[in-house]
Amino acid sequence: MTAATPIIQPGQIEPPAGAIPYIYITPRDNVFRDRAARLRQLATGHVMQDFLLFMAELTDAQHAALATFPKVPLPTEAELSLCREHGMPPLSVQSWPRNPVWQETLKQIIAHVMPAATPAAGKILMRLQKMDSAALEAFATDILAGQFDDMDLGVAPFIAAALQVYWTHMATTLGAHAFGANDISNLCPVCASPPVSSIVRIGGAENALRYLACSVCNSQWHMVRVKCSNCESTKGISYFMIEGTSGAVKxxxxxxxxxxxxxxxxxxxxxxxxxxxDLATLALDLMLDESGKLRSGPNLLLISTSAIAA
Ligand SMILES: [Zn+2]
Ligand SMILES: [Zn+2]
Incomplete structure (x- = not known):
C-alpha cells in the first residue's frame, strides 16, 4: 500500500496510532432509536421474538428519557484535561458522584414499558416500584461494580437501562474530544466499564477498525483486531459463528x-x-458456554451470572 492510497482495506495494515480516532460516540439522537429499530428487525421470526420486542420497548423508553434528560453536573475542563493526561476515565462508574436524577429516569422508563409488560414482567415492575431510593442506589452500585451474585435479575435490566441513559447523556454531552485513552485498554475510557461486545466499523476515519462497545455509556474505543479484548493476548484467538448465518456476529x-x-x-x-x-445471538453464548468459555463482559439488559468471567 502506498501513501497515496486513501482507503484502508480490511485485512491490510492499520494506519499509525495517531491517525486513528480513538473514541467513537454514536450521535445522541441515534443511539437508542437505531437500537430499538434493530431489535424490531431482529425479532421478526426469531425464537425469542416477544423478548426482543419488549427490549425494543425498553430501548424506546431510553430514547425518550435521553431526549428530555435534565441538565446535570459534569466534569470541568480542568478535570477532563487531568484525566486525559493521566489515562483515567473521568466518568468512572466506580468514583463519579452519581446524580440521583437517574431514579427519575427509571420512573419514566417504568411508566413507558408498563403497558407492554406481560403479567410476569408487570410483577417485576411492581417489585421495582416498591424499592426505596437507598435500595435503588445500592442496586445501582452492585450493577456498575459487576457484583451480580444474589442479585434480583428480574429488576436489574430496568435499573441498568436508566443508568445507561444517565451515562450516555454525560458522554454525548461532552463529546469524544473530551476523553483520552485509558491506561487500562479493556475498560471504557469514558466510564471504566467493561465492553458488551466489539464492532468492526465501516465508513469515515473508523473504516475497518475494531472498537469495543461500552456496556454502560455506549461509547466505543479502538482496539486492534485479532487481539483478546480481555487479556490482550494475540495468540490462540479463534472465531465461532452460528452455522447458516451471515457471519455478521461472531x-x-x-x-x-x-x-x-x-x-x-x-x-x-x-x-x-x-x-x-448480542441479545439476539444467545445461541452463540450457549455454544461457547458448553465449550467452557466465560463471557468477559456483560450485557446489562440480560445479566446471566453463570456465564460471566469474574
Ligand atoms: Zn463507558
Ligand atoms: Zn484473553
Missing part, C-alpha cells in the same frame, strides 16, 4: 484467558448493534 475467543466476547462486522451488516445483536 464470538472471539481466547485460549490464554479462557474468555470470549462477541464481535460484529458492519461490512457484513451495516445495522449491527453492540447490544441488540
Amino acid at each position: 464470538a472471539e475467543s481466547c485460549e490464554e484467558c479462557g474468555t470470549y466476547l462477541k464481535i460484529m462486522y458492519m461490512d457484513k451488516d451495516p445495522q449491527v448493534d453492540p447490544i441488540a445483536d
Whole structure:
C-alpha cells in the first residue's frame, strides 16, 4: 500500500496510532432509536421474538428519557484535561458522584414499558416500584461494580437501562474530544466499564477498525483486531459463528484467558448493534458456554451470572 492510497482495506495494515480516532460516540439522537429499530428487525421470526420486542420497548423508553434528560453536573475542563493526561476515565462508574436524577429516569422508563409488560414482567415492575431510593442506589452500585451474585435479575435490566441513559447523556454531552485513552485498554475510557461486545466499523476515519462497545455509556474505543479484548493476548484467538448465518456476529475467543466476547462486522451488516445483536445471538453464548468459555463482559439488559468471567 502506498501513501497515496486513501482507503484502508480490511485485512491490510492499520494506519499509525495517531491517525486513528480513538473514541467513537454514536450521535445522541441515534443511539437508542437505531437500537430499538434493530431489535424490531431482529425479532421478526426469531425464537425469542416477544423478548426482543419488549427490549425494543425498553430501548424506546431510553430514547425518550435521553431526549428530555435534565441538565446535570459534569466534569470541568480542568478535570477532563487531568484525566486525559493521566489515562483515567473521568466518568468512572466506580468514583463519579452519581446524580440521583437517574431514579427519575427509571420512573419514566417504568411508566413507558408498563403497558407492554406481560403479567410476569408487570410483577417485576411492581417489585421495582416498591424499592426505596437507598435500595435503588445500592442496586445501582452492585450493577456498575459487576457484583451480580444474589442479585434480583428480574429488576436489574430496568435499573441498568436508566443508568445507561444517565451515562450516555454525560458522554454525548461532552463529546469524544473530551476523553483520552485509558491506561487500562479493556475498560471504557469514558466510564471504566467493561465492553458488551466489539464492532468492526465501516465508513469515515473508523473504516475497518475494531472498537469495543461500552456496556454502560455506549461509547466505543479502538482496539486492534485479532487481539483478546480481555487479556490482550494475540495468540490462540479463534472465531465461532452460528452455522447458516451471515457471519455478521461472531464470538472471539481466547485460549490464554479462557474468555470470549462477541464481535460484529458492519461490512457484513451495516445495522449491527453492540447490544441488540448480542441479545439476539444467545445461541452463540450457549455454544461457547458448553465449550467452557466465560463471557468477559456483560450485557446489562440480560445479566446471566453463570456465564460471566469474574
Ligand atoms: Zn463507558
Ligand atoms: Zn484473553
